[in-house]
Amino acid sequence: MVKLLKHFTAYKWLVMIILMLVFVQSMADLFLPTLMADIIDKGVVIGDIPYIWKIGGIMLLVAAFGAIASVAASYYSSKAAMGFGRDIRRKVFQHVESFSIQDAERIGTASLITRTTNDITQVQQVIVMMLRMVASAPIMFVGGLIMAVSKDAKLSLIIVATIPVLAASVLLILYKGVPLFKLVQKRLDRLNLVMRENLTGIRVIRAFNREKQEQVRLQKANKDLTDVSIKVNKVMAILMPVMMLVMNLTVVGVIWFGGIRIDNGGMQIGDLMAFIQYVMQIMFALVMASMMFIMVPRASVSANRINEVLAMQPTFLNEGTQKADKERGTLEYDNVSFSYPGAEEPALSDISFTAKSGEVTAIIGGTGSGKTTLINLIPRFYDVTAGTIRVNGVDIHESSQKEVRSKIGLVPQKALLFSGTIADNIRFGKQDATQAEIEHAARIAQAEDFILNMKDGYDTVIAQGGTNVSGGQKQRLSIARALVRKPDLYIFDDSFSALDYKTDAQLRAALKDETKEATVIIVAQRVSTVMDADRIIVLEKGEVAGIGTHQELLENNTVYREIVESQISEEESA
Template sequence: MIKLAKGRMSAVAVLGAVLFMVVQVIASLYLPNLTSDIVNNGVANGDVNYIWHTGIKMILFSLLSILAAVGNVFLASRTSQKLGQNVRHDVYKKVLNYSHDEMDTIGTSSLITRTTNDVTQLQNAWMMILRMMIMAPIMLVGASFLAYQKDHALTAIFLVVIPIMLIFVGVLMKFAVPLFRKMQEKTDKINLVFREGLTGVRVIRAFRQDNFEQQRFDVANQDYTQNAVKVNTIMALALPVMTLIMSGTNIGIIWWGGHLIGQQALQTGNMIAFMTYAMQILMSFMMLAMILMFIPRAQASAVRINEVLDQSSPIDSPADPKALGDTPSLQFDNVDFRYHGAEQPALSGIDVDMKAGQTLAIIGGTGSGKTTMINLIPRFYDVEKGAVKVNGTPVQDLDLKALHQAVAFVPQKAVLFSGTVRENMKYGNPDATDDQIWHALEIAQSRDFIAENPEGLDYHVEQGGGNFSGGQRQRLAIARALVKDASIYVFDDSFSALDFKTDANLRQALRDDEQISKRVVVIVGQRVSTVADADTIVVLDDGKMVGRGTHAELKASNTTYQEIIKSQIREGDEA
C-alpha cells in the first residue's frame, strides 16, 4: 500500500489532513473538561455567568472541531481519490503495453477487477488511514491521560474493560480477515463468468445453454454471497458487543463514581468527564479494530495491483534503438517460435523475404500457425530463433512506437470503438483528412454504405460496431488500417466475411492504389481465390513452411496446396 502511495499522493495534502485531525482531536478532548468545569464550578455554585462564559468556549471549540473535521475529510477524500485516479491511470497504461503472454497470464476479468474493485479497496483504506488511523491513537492516548488526571482510582476500570475489548477484537479479526481476503478472488470469478456470458451470449443462445450458463453464474454468485454473508455476520456482532461493553463500562463508572462522590472523593463534573473520556477510549479501540480488519483486504488488493505494475515485459523498446529504414521490406530469417510453456514450437524454419511493392499471402489449415506468424511482425511475441526484419532492421532492435507506426494491422476479429466513423478512421492516423478517409473507405469497399447515410463520416458507431453487419465491420477495420501511412499492411484473414466479388474488388483496389502498391502487403486467407494473386504464397502445415511460391507453382507441385484447392473445388469455389 505504501509502495503504491509513493509519488501518487500529495505529501502536502497528507500533512494537511494530519494537522486538521490533530486539531479536531485536541478540540474534542478539551470539551469534556469544559463540561466538568461547568458542573463543578458553575452548577454547583449557582454561578450563571461562569456557565455562560464556559458555554461560549464550548461552542467555539465545537465549531473549531467541526471545521477541522471538514478540512480533514476534504483533504483525506481528495487525496485518496487522487491516489485511485493515478493508480488506475498507471495500471491502464501498463496493460496497454502488455504482451499477449502477459495478458494471458493475468486474464482480462482479473485485470478489470484489479482496475476497479481493488483500486476502490485501496482508496477506502487510505481514506480510513487518514481519518480513523490518525484519530484513534491520538484520541486513545489523550483520553487515557485526561481520564487519569480526573481520577486515578476510576482508571482501574480499564484494567478489566481493555483486556475484554482486546480479546473480542482479536477473535473478530481471526475470523473476519481471511474472509475479507477471499472477497477479491471471488469477485474475479463472478467477473469472469459474467464477462463470458455477455461476450458469448449469441453462442449461448444458439446452443440453448442458457440454463447451464445461469447455473455457472449462480454457483459463482452464491459462493461470493456466502462469503459476504459470513463476513458481514461477523462484523454485525461488533456494534452490539461494543454497545454492551460501553454500557457495562458506564454502569461500572457510575456505580464506583457514585461511591466516591458519596465519600466526597470525586466531584460530579469529573465523573461526567471521565465517562466521556472512557467512551472515547473504547471508540478509539473500536476504530483501530475496524482499520486492522479492513487493511488486510486493502493490502491484498495492493498486492494484486502491484503484480500488474511490476510485471516485467520481455517485449520492450531497446535502450538504444536502431533507426527504421525508409524502404519497405519484410523478412522472416529462419524463424522459430513457441508459446510460453509449450513443449512443441508453434512455428519452425520460416524463411521469407519480401520487397516493396510485393504481396505475401499465407494459407494453411486451422491451427497451422498463420496468425502466429503475422503476430511476430508487430512484435506481439518475440521469436525463439532467427529474426523478423521490418525495413531491413530486426524488430527487437526497433523502438516499439516506431515499429507499430510502420505496421498497419487488421486482426481476425474486426474491432470498432464507440464514437463516429471519422473517429474510428483516425485511430491510426489522427491527422487524416476527410478526403484521405473517403479514399480508404473506397478501397475497402465501404464508401457506399457510409455515403448513403445522411450523417456520413459522423455516423455513430455503437460499442463493438454493433450497428453494422459482420462484413461491414470487417471492411471498416480494413479502411482504418489503410488510412495509416505504413510500410507494411497486414490483413489477418480480414476478407473472410466478404463475398467473392467484394473480396476481388478490394484486392484489385489494393493493387491499383498508388501508395499501397509501393508497400509490402501481407494477406492471411482461407480461400485460394483470396491468395492466388499474391507474389509469394507461403503454405503452412503444423507450424512448418511446406510450400513457397506463386499460385501456379504451388498448384503444380505442392501437395498441401493442391489438397486445399481440391477441398474448395468440392465446395463449389474456383481455384
C-alpha cells in the same frame, strides 16, 4: 499496502494539512468534557448562572471550531484519496498497455478489470479512513487516557483492565477474517469473468439456446461470492457487539465505583461526568481502530493484487531505439521459431522467407497451421523463441515497439470497432488524418457506398463493438483504418472472409495501386484471395510446406493442391 502507499508521496503536503486539522478537532473534543465538568461543579452546584452562560458560550465556540476542522479534514481526505486512486488507475492502465498478449492472459482480462476498479476502490476507501482515523484514534486514546487519569487515577484502573479484552477480541476476529477477504476478491474475479463472457457472447448463447445454462453458471458464481461475503460479515459482525458490551460494562463500572468515590468525598460530580465522557472517547478511539483493523486487511489484499500487476515485468521489454530503415517496405523471417508458454510442441518451426516492397505475400494453410501466430510475431504481440524478424531491414528487437508498430497497418482476424463515429474509427489509424484521406481510405476499402447510404454518412455513430453494422462492413472499416495509416507493411489476417466474391475481387484490385510502395501480407482461407499473390507460403503444422506462385505450387506442392481441390474445380484453378 505500504509498498503501494509509496505512490502517495505526491500528496504529502495535503496529508500534513489533514493531520493538523485532525489534531485541532481532537483537541477540541478533548477539551469539551473538562468545560462541562466546570459548568456542573462551579456553576450548577453553586447556582452561578453567569458562569454557566460564560462557559457554555466557550463550549459552543470550541465545538464550532472542532466541527469546521472536521469538515475540512473530511474534504481534504477525500480529495487526497480520490487523487491517489486516479493516479494508481492511470499507472496500472499504462503498465498493462506494455504487456504482451501472453502477459495479459497470465492474469486474465476479468481479473485485470477487477483490479483496476474494485481493488483500487477498496484502497481508496481505506485511505480516507486512515487519514481521518489513524491520526485521530491515537490522539483521542492517549489524550483521553491522560485527561481521565488527571480526573481520578484510581478509577482509571477500570480502563486498564478492559483494554486487553478488546485487543484480544480484535486480533481473534482478524485471524478468522483475513483469509476470507482474499477469497472474496477471487470470487469477485470469477463473477466478473462469467458476466463478461455472457455479455460479450450473448449472440452465441442465444443462438444455441444456452440462456438457462448460463443463468445457472452465473447464479453459482454469484452464490459463491454471496456465501463467502456473508461469512466475512458474520465474522466481522461479532466485533461491534463485543466492543459495545465491553464499553457499556466499563461505563457501568465507572459509574459504580465513581459513585462510591463521590460518597467518600474523593471525587466531584462534574469530574465523574467528565471521566465518563473521556472513557467514551477512549473506547470510541478503540472502536475506530478496530474499524481500521477490519478494512485494512481487505484493502491490503487489494493492494497486493494491484502491486502484483505493477511489479509484473513484461515478457519482453520495449528495448531498442529508433533505427534508420535500411530497406523500406521489406519483411524478413530468418529461421524463426515460436512456442506458446507451457506448450509441448512449437507453434512455428524454422520459418524463413523475404517479402519486398511492392510485393504481395500470401499465407495459406489449414486450421491450426500457425498462420495468425506467424503474423502476430511481427508487431511483437508475442516474441520469437528463436530466429530473427526484420522490418525494413532492421531487427525488431533493435527498434522500440512503438517504432516497429508505426510501420505496420494491421487488419486483425476479428474486426474490432470502437464506440464513436465512422470517421473516428477510420481516424484511429492516423490521428491527424484529413477528411479527404478518410474518404479515400474508405473508397479503396469498398466501404464508401454503404457509408454514404447511412443517414449521417461518416458521422454515423458506431455502437460499442460495432453491433449496428454487419460483419462485412466491420471488415471494410477495419481495412480503411489500416489504409489511412499508409504504412510500410500491410497485414491482412483473414480480413476478406466476410466479403462476397465480387467485393473481395474489387478490393484486391483497388489495393494493388494503393500498396505499390509497401509490402502486403495476406492471411487467407480462400484460394481465390491468394491466387494472384507474388508469393504464396503454405503452412502445415507450424512448418513451411512450400513457397511459390499459385501455378508453381499447384504443380509441385501436394498440400497446396489438396487445399485448391477442396475449394475450386480444375478449370477455375487453371
